Amino acid sequence: MVGSGLVVRDLSVGYGPVRALRRVSLEVPEAAVVTVLGANGSGKSTLLRAISRTLSFQGGAVTEGEVLLGDRRIDRLPPDRVVAAGVCQVPEGRRVFARMTVADNLRAGALGGARAGRAESLARVRELFPVLAQRAHQRAGLLSGGEQQMLAVARALMAAPRFLLLDEPSLGLAPLMAERIADTVREINDQGTAVLLVEQNAALALRLATHAYVLEVGEVTLQGPAAELAATDEVRRRYLGVVDEDAAADAETTGARTLTRWEG
Numbered sequence: 001m002v003g004s005g006l007v008v009r010d011l012s013v014g015y016g017p018v019r020a021l022r023r024v025s026l027e028v029p030e031a032a033v034v035t036v037l038g039a040n041g042s043g044k045s046t047l048l049r050a051i052s053r054t055l056s057f058q059g060g061a062v063t064e065g066e067v068l069l070g071d072r073r074i075d076r077l078p079p080d081r082v083v084a085a086g087v088c089q090v091p092e093g094r095r096v097f098a099r100m101t102v103a104d105n106l107r108a109g110a111l112g113g114a115r116a117g118r119a120e121s122l123a124r125v126r127e128l129f130p131v132l133a134q135r136a137h138q139r140a141g142l143l144s145g146g147e148q149q150m151l152a153v154a155r156a157l158m159a160a161p162r163f164l165l166l167d168e169p170s171l172g173l174a175p176l177m178a179e180r181i182a183d184t185v186r187e188i189n190d191q192g193t194a195v196l197l198v199e200q201n202a203a204l205a206l207r208l209a210t211h212a213y214v215l216e217v218g219e220v221t222l223q224g225p226a227a228e229l230a231a232t233d234e235v236r237r238r239y240l241g242v243v244d245e246d247a248a249a250d251a252e253t254t255g256a257r258t259l260t261r262w263e264g
């Protein structure tokens, strides 16, 4: 799969004098689910913004490194061209257009994608999220928090991305709704879309992902197969401890063989 995936290489990012990422490297193979775990402020959103080229809207800039999609560098493209290249971000905080209808939100999402695939994309999101089809003519601001998150994901899918960047999709949702979102992420991936998932809910993220990275203060400190990462003392204590002991216990049996510790 190497060669067609999304590759971040030695990426450093600053917001003025604030260094938010230091030489971060990561790979999302085609059709994989990869997760990035990290505490508040560790740089997770910054990483997604750097890939989607929306950093400048937040006053940030890449200072070194590159982002590749297959053999093509995408770190100099404007954000709409990144979408057209097949990489689409769902930002944190379910930013839907609250005054617009559900249907118009979806139409807005399709603007970045190829015109030819629009009907197909719409059929796909209707099937994934029947509730959005039922509420097509309702204002998006009237949807529940979980439904708004579905709409944010659906809107991104309208551009028919090959790589979906998800920023904390479970944030602020009740456990049952978070599970539904997780099921949807799995289904989206089953349909062939690769997912780069940023999450504070490590138990949920490690269940979905095949490969995981831990970011601490802007640096990758640990990476490896998700099951093996979930078995490490560090991840269990810092990211799984209180959240989900069952996941940690399951993971314990898998052992940790191929983890790579990154030394600064």
Ligand SMILES: Nc1ncnc2c1ncn2[C@@H]1O[C@H](COP(=O)(O)OP(=O)(O)OP(=O)(O)O)[C@@H](O)[C@H]1O
Pocket (backbone or CB within 6 Å): 015, 018, 019, 020, 038, 039, 040, 041, 042, 043, 044, 045, 046, 047, 058, 059, 060, 092, 200
């Ligand atoms: N627009 C900005 N201007 C200045 N500094 C910023 C900006 N956005 C983020 N930062 C800083 O960059 C670092 C990384 O922040 P980032 O939001 O990427 O972390 P995060 O892991 O996504 O955190 P959270 O889970 O709280 O969203 C933090 O030190 C943060 O204060």
